[in-house]
Amino acid sequence: MKFAIRHIEAFLAVATHGNFSTASRHLNIAQPALSQAVKDLENELGVRLFDRTTRRVELTAAGHEFRGYTSKIVEDLDHAVQNMRDLAARRRGRIRIAAPPLLSAVILPSAIAAFHNEFPGISIELIDIGTEQIVDNVRTGMADCGIGTFSPNEEGIERTLLMRDNLMLFCMKEHELAQQPTIKWSDLRDMPLIALTRQSGIRLLADVAMESIGMPLKPAFEVSLITTALAFVEARIGVSVLPTYALAAAKSDGIITRPLVEPTMTRDIALIHASGRSASPAVVSLLGILRSYTQRLNPAPQT
Numbered sequence: 001m002k003f004a005i006r007h008i009e010a011f012l013a014v015a016t017h018g019n020f021s022t023a024s025r026h027l028n029i030a031q032p033a034l035s036q037a038v039k040d041l042e043n044e045l046g047v048r049l050f051d052r053t054t055r056r057v058e059l060t061a062a063g064h065e066f067r068g069y070t071s072k073i074v075e076d077l078d079h080a081v082q083n084m085r086d087l088a089a090r091r092r093g094r095i096r097i098a099a100p101p102l103l104s105a106v107i108l109p110s111a112i113a114a115f116h117n118e119f120p121g122i123s124i125e126l127i128d129i130g131t132e133q134i135v136d137n138v139r140t141g142m143a144d145c146g147i148g149t150f151s152p153n154e155e156g157i158e159r160t161l162l163m164r165d166n167l168m169l170f171c172m173k174e175h176e177l178a179q180q181p182t183i184k185w186s187d188l189r190d191m192p193l194i195a196l197t198r199q200s201g202i203r204l205l206a207d208v209a210m211e212s213i214g215m216p217l218k219p220a221f222e223v224s225l226i227t228t229a230l231a232f233v234e235a236r237i238g239v240s241v242l243p244t245y246a247l248a249a250a251k252s253d254g255i256i257t258r259p260l261v262e263p264t265m266t267r268d269i270a271l272i273h274a275s276g277r278s279a280s281p282a283v284v285s286l287l288g289i290l291r292s293y294t295q296r297l298n299p300a301p302q303t
Contacts, residue, residue: 003044005077008070010037011049015067018057093282096125098143102226103269104128106248107147111293115286122282131201138274145273145283147290149201159270160287162294163245167205167265168257170230170246171239183258185209192238194229195219202226205265206241212263230255243267245297269294 013023014034024031042049049063059067099108104126112124127143134146139156147162169183177183177191188210195217196203210217220238223229227249229240234252247257271287273279279287 007041093122096143098127098134098137098146149267157272163269165243184262192220194232194238194240
């Protein structure tokens with residue numbers, strides 16, 4: 001027989017109460033079952049744990065030593081069980097989330113604040129890194145989850161959609177294109193275009209759109225960051241093609257957006273976690289808050 005936690009609980013109850021009847025009532029089990037559990041434990045250990053008389057039950061020397069070991073085991077187990085219950089109830093824990101810099105700036109501060117209001121015992125660690133690093137961080141466990149736009153060919157991750165985002169034209173209110181409710185990609189011909197570098201997934205989509213109409217993209221300037229592209233637009237150097245949520249990072253209210261059509265280029269912003277690992281209850285709770293705050297980044301139509 002391999003003894004189980006019930007044998008240890010039976011032993012500790014008798015050791016605490018010094019009486020089989022009281023111990024059985026405490027554990028809410030029949031006294032014969034309790035006596036058998038203690039007897040089975042003694043047989044498995046090969047030592048007597050109690051000296052029994054008609055009036056009292058006392059620990060033997062071996063029983064005293066065994067009680068010292070098992071009390072700590074049961075205490076640690078109770079602590080572990082309570083910790084798991086706390087995690088399941090979102091009373092404690094930690095989430096490490098990886099996100100690109102712009103999403104980290106325009107979504108996560110408000111979302112994290114809302115999450116902390118609801119779950120103050122759970123801490124969040126933000127890792128703001130490039131999109132190409134987010135997947136590796138999630139796969140290796142350095143991050144519990146990540147948000148961003150990811151290639152459908154990425155393996156080892158599972159996705160949950162937060163928001164579907166379109167590429168938009170960004171220009172100043174007085175620009176000639178601002179007078180049109182929608183902009184065709186062909187309307188960008190001869191426009192000074194501020195484009196992101198070819199390392200960006202946004203640039204890849206813009207290249208695909210332009211090639212689909214037989215007009216290769218020839219930017220006037222290439223920059224690495226969305227915030228830099230916005231600054232160029234604000235300086236009236238040109239126009240830019242950026243995701244909808246970039247408007248939240250614009251410093252000037254003179255920038256407006258217009259939908260780009262023929263073709264419409266769409267991206268999915270998703271939360272990812274590693275395949276084969278269940279998302280923790282805390283991450284599941286964070287997901288709902290992130291989806292709410294992400295969807296607020298779709299601005300109302302501008303005039």
